[in-house]
Amino acid sequence: MTTKKESHKTIIDGYFYACCPFCKTTLIHGRNGTDTYIKCPQCGDYLHVEIKDDTVMTERKYK
Numbered sequence: 001m002t003t004k005k006e007s008h009k010t011i012i013d014g015y016f017y018a019c020c021p022f023c024k025t026t027l028i029h030g031r032n033g034t035d036t037y038i039k040c041p042q043c044g045d046y047l048h049v050e051i052k053d054d055t056v057m058t059e060r061k062y063k
Contacts, residue, residue: 014031015029015031016029016030016031017029018030018049018056018058020040020042020043020045020058021047021058021059021060022040022043022045022060023040023042023043025040025041025043027040027047027049027058028049031051032051032053032054033051033052034049034051035049035050036048036049037049045061047059048060
């Protein structure tokens, strides 16, 4: 007997995904309080990612 894949999926409360606003590549999986800089592997831009108060903010880091 097999079960559907959907029954195995779980959502972890308090975790969020940050994506590149330019190429839509998933960058990081984090929790509230995450504040980091990351280079997008797809387009090469450096981005500032901040997860605070259940809000994910991404912005390009200008040189």
